[in-house]
Amino acid sequence: MILTQCAVCATELGLTLGKKCGRCSTRYCGPECQVQHWEGGGHDQLCKKIKKAGGAEQYNANKKYAEAVTVAAEACADDTKGQTCYICTQALHWKTKEGLVRMCACRGTAGFAHVSCLAEEAKILFGEARENNLGDNALDERWARWYKCSLCEQDYHGVVRCALGWACWKTYLGRPETNQDRRSAMQQVGNGLHEAKHLEEALSVKEAELAMMRRTGATEYNILVSQMNLASTYHSLGRFEEALQLERDVYHGSLRLYGEENRDSLISANNYADSLSSLNRFEEAKSVLREVIPVARRVLGENDTLPFRMRKVYAQALYEDPAATRGDLREAVTTLEDVERTARRVFGGAHPSTSSIEQSLQNSREKLAARETPPPRGT
Ligand SMILES: [Zn+2]
Ligand SMILES: [Zn+2]
Ligand SMILES: [Zn+2]
Ligand SMILES: [Zn+2]
Numbered sequence: 001m002i003l004t005q006c007a008v009c010a011t012e013l014g015l016t017l018g019k020k021c022g023r024c025s026t027r028y029c030g031p032e033c034q035v036q037h038w039e040g041g042g043h044d045q046l047c048k049k050i051k052k053a054g055g056a057e058q059y060n061a062n063k064k065y066a067e068a069v070t071v072a073a074e075a076c077a078d079d080t081k082g083q084t085c086y087i088c089t090q091a092l093h094w095k096t097k098e099g100l101v102r103m104c105a106c107r108g109t110a111g112f113a114h115v116s117c118l119a120e121e122a123k124i125l126f127g128e129a130r131e132n133n134l135g136d137n138a139l140d141e142r143w144a145r146w147y148k149c150s151l152c153e154q155d156y157h158g159v160v161r162c163a164l165g166w167a168c169w170k171t172y173l174g175r176p177e178t179n180q181d182r183r184s185a186m187q188q189v190g191n192g193l194h195e196a197k198h199l200e201e202a203l204s205v206k207e208a209e210l211a212m213m214r215r216t217g218a219t220e221y222n223i224l225v226s227q228m229n230l231a232s233t234y235h236s237l238g239r240f241e242e243a244l245q246l247e248r249d250v251y252h253g254s255l256r257l258y259g260e261e262n263r264d265s266l267i268s269a270n271n272y273a274d275s276l277s278s279l280n281r282f283e284e285a286k287s288v289l290r291e292v293i294p295v296a297r298r299v300l301g302e303n304d305t306l307p308f309r310m311r312k313v314y315a316q317a318l319y320e321d322p323a324a325t326r327g328d329l330r331e332a333v334t335t336l337e338d339v340e341r342t343a344r345r346v347f348g349g350a351h352p353s354t355s356s357i358e359q360s361l362q363n364s365r366e367k368l369a370a371r372e373t374p375p376p377r378g379t
Helices: 031-039 043-053 056-075 115-131 136-146 158-172 180-195 199-215 220-236 240-258 263-278 282-300 305-320 326-347 352-372
Strands: none
Touching: 031 043, 043 056, 056 115, 056 158, 115 136, 115 158, 136 158, 136 180, 158 180, 180 199, 180 220, 199 220, 220 240, 220 263, 240 263, 263 282, 263 305, 282 305, 305 326, 305 352, 326 352
């Protein structure tokens, strides 16, 4: 359930409280809100339509999906002008008339597509892998079509990721709560909302998801992933203490389950260090990163985005530390110069990750310049 509030008064109902419309499953805190919704809120007109669409959750997801596709196509309109979809070869989608999108690392004329076409491909390819029992690796690879571009192999970002998240959720939400694909789909919509900066919405989805995972006895792996996703939203909301607590648990949990060379362990180490830095605990942040950066570079190689994301967090901890020496500041600048070159190569100059690295580089240069210019002499 993504719908966790009373449809009338928005009281938080979690996943199990309250009362449902007997026909369409719209949720209310109690009979008063339900009656009011029917008599004055227009539910008498909509109830049949919602039931026909598959119930309140499906109706909501379909509506959110359509809105998110419109937002994504509008955001990409300048970039996609005069282009065609690499899947259906048209500019306008034959059925939905939606416009094109592209928010990955594809450049030039590559990678333009309709969200509907991307979603259709993901659904078919993943369905095939499930049907033919292709094994975990194939399943993971095909599932990645819901969030990663198959051409440049980088994650979609921003509002495109959000539209694909809703596409994914509307595809699998009808399954039972304990179904693995439904659980993963819930993660996609939570991460998509986060990417589109709908942080409060992302938080409510991710909190509901974690509660559901615990209630239905999900595997430790699933719970760790949920916690990691939830922590990143706390972090973006500036709730660093809550982020840090979860991240510490996830980091230790992944180390125990998978060991230090696993990518998830390394990601969680980086997130943990990032929150330490945000809480001005620079020494601890640096010491975590000094340990894991060499491991990440060795295990993942320089084309994986994680090693350079880690080096960015490390450089930030260096220059943001009020106790930084001039040597630290110089190291921060040279590290970020190198990281920026890699980001340009991997993501391109227009990607938000590249812009954020450029911003850090500029900040580090300013700090260094301030240190190297002698203070004006008094008269
Ligand atoms: Zn209510
Ligand atoms: Zn109803
Ligand atoms: Zn298309
Ligand atoms: Zn791409």
